[in-house]
Structures are given as structure tokens and as C-alpha cells.
Amino acid sequence: HTPWPGLIDAYRDRLHIPADWQAVTLFEGGTPLVPAHHLSELTGCEVYLKVEGANPTGSFKDRGMTMAMTDAKYNGKKAVLCASTGNTSASAAAYATRAGLHCAVLIPSGKIAMGKLAQAVMLGAKIIQVDGNFDDCLELARKVTSEFPEVGLVNSVNPARIEGQKTAAFEIADALGKAPDVHVLPVGNAGNITAYWKGYGEYYADGVTTSRPRMLGVQAAGAAPLVNGAPVSNPETIATAIRIGAPASWNQAVAAKEESGGAFRAATDDEILAAYRLVAAKEGVFVEPASAASVAGLLAARAEGWLDAGLTVVCTVTGNGLKDPDNALKGMPEVKPIAVDPVAVAHELELA
Ligand code: F0G
Helix, strand or coil: CCCCCCHHHHCHHHCCCCCCCCCCCCCCCCCCEEECHHHHHHHCCEEEEEEHHHCCCCECHHHHHHHHHHHHHHCCCCEEEEECCCHHHHHHHHHHHHHCCEEEEEEECCCCCHHHHHHHHHCCCEEEEECCCHHHHHHHHHHHHHHCCCEEECCCCCHHHHHHHCHHHHHHHHHHCCCCCEEEEECCCCHHHHHHHHHHHHHHHCCCCCCCCEEEEEEECCECHHHHCCCCCCCCCCCHHHCCCCCCCHHHHHHHHHHHCCEEEEECHHHHHHHHHHHHHHHCCCECHHHHHHHHHHHHHHHCCCCCCCCEEEEEECEEHHHCHHHHHCCCCCCCCCCCCHHHHHHHCCCC
């Protein structure tokens, strides 16, 4: 039994990097594909959750960041920069530390979840709050990195990010022994849907799998440019991770949808919050609100008959619930301490 080597060494023959490059890694990837019994019962499908919150910094971004940071290091970058709704910044900060590079992150002021901010601070990134949204941050990051070539841009517009993130599709197909029929995931800047479609496509082209899934991309209703077919200038949603109005990988996301016979759909904040609570309470998997958008989208799509019973469905839940403690406690009954005596505890458990 050899321990998991991190995704670059696990899938080295399928990634475009020079053979002598040593991975900058925190041993990301190899995340659980968890059978979702309750969701399977609700939908009549065979539903799995790809639990990306199990990555080292708690989100799927680590898959892209191991590649982007290895690439930055070997290309002689001195520092890295990213725009972020929170997870990218936490991941960039961690991997920059491993690589010995400086890291600065541009975040929309006041709109990033507490856990993510805490990570970026602890991991030593320079945090720059921008008076604007994610789209403004990304524009600024692009500008700075084009003027200063010694600073690497580690957003998903960097092709190395997509290369790393495509490995999630490999892992799913490896675990199932086939591609799923439908793949559901939340969409913000649209890097991840691009990456999954690339991964599924490469396995299919090489004959590892005999089919590719239909891709169902779910956006928050207040930040749904791909659903509307036009950018949104003031995106708004409780799912701050996907509060994005002008996805950088727009064309690639549309290609994934069209080539796969898939769809984009919107989930309201209420639907997202309901799915958020359901996945925690019924599946035992605590994800962040943006991640629950995929589950909300699946339930609505099934209710409308967009997918049939009996299909194999994978839902990527992109980030860990611990990232956003404020939203978890909002709307829940206040937690009241209970008396610490055995009878009272047993009573609480409905045993006495
Ligand atoms: N889910 C979570 C938890 C995210 O953090 C993101 C993106 C997405 C889904 C959407 O992925 O952008 O590839 O379509 N977060 C970025 C960030 C924007 O800065 O952390 P996407």
C-alpha cells in the first residue's frame, strides 16, 4: 500500500508538465466519492457527492493550485497574485508558502466568508480589499500581472489551474469504473466546469471510458450570467463563493454545456439554503452554501424531469462547510447549553 502522492504524481502521465519538475504539493486530491443515500432516495437516481472540501485547504482549488504553483516556481516567478471570493485566496496562500513565493490576494470587500479570510491571514498572504466585486478584482489582477511578468496570475484563466482541476473527473471515473450519466456542479467563474469537461473528454478520447456525462452547471439566481445569457453587473447571493457576474471561462462553459447535451440553471438563495441544510442533516456532509447549489440544481432538475430515475449522478460539493460558520448558524435555532447531568443528556437523546 503506497500513500496517496498528491494529484500531480498520481496522474503525472496525463498532465502536461516536464518530467523533472517536482510538485509543489500538500497531497491534495484523492477525495471521497460518497454515495448519497438520501438524495438517491429522493431522486430515484444513484447519486454520489464528490467531497472536495476534503482537500488540504478545504476546497477544490487545491487541485488547480498544486499545478499553478509548480508552474510558477519553475518559470521563475517571484510572487503570485489572484482575485478571489475566498477559496482561491486560501489555496494560493497555502501553496505559495510551500513554494516559497510571495502571495497577494485581491478580495471583494465585506463579501468573503470568515473561515476563508482566517485561512488567508494565517497562511501569510497579503490581503488587499478592493472596493468592488470579484469581476473588478480579476480585472485588476490581470492588469497587474501583465505589467509585472515576475508576478504569476493563479486564477483559473491560468491553464495550469484547469490541468490540475481536470483530475477530479479522472478520480470519479476511476472510482465508478465508468463516467457518470450526469455531472452537477456550481458555476462561478466557470473554471471548474471547463476542467471537468476536459478531464472527462480526455478519458473518453483515450478509451478509458465509453461515454461522457451531461454537464449541469448551477448558478445562484442573483448571479446567473450563463443562465441569462448576459453578464450581471451587480451579482448578489448568499453563496458568496459564486457571486460572479462575468465568468472568465464563459465560452468554455458554454462549450461544455452544448457538447455534453447539458444545461445551466439557477438556484435561488432559499433553494441553496434548503439544500445546504439537507446535505448536512441527511447525508452527514457539511458543505458551504455555494457547494449546495449543485444539490439544489439537481433536485430541481429532477423534479422538472430533466433527468430520469435510474441514472448515475455525481454532484461536486466544492468547499467545506467550516469555511462559512456565519451562514451555518444563521437561521438555525439558537444553541442553548444543556445541563451536564446524565439524566438530562439521556433526556435530550430521548432515551429517558
Ligand atoms: N464553489 C466554491 C466553493 C467556490 O469557491 C467556487 C469559486 C465555485 C464553486 C465556482 O467555481 O469559479 O470554477 O466556476 N470560487 C472562486 C474563488 C471564484 O475565488 O475562490 P468556478
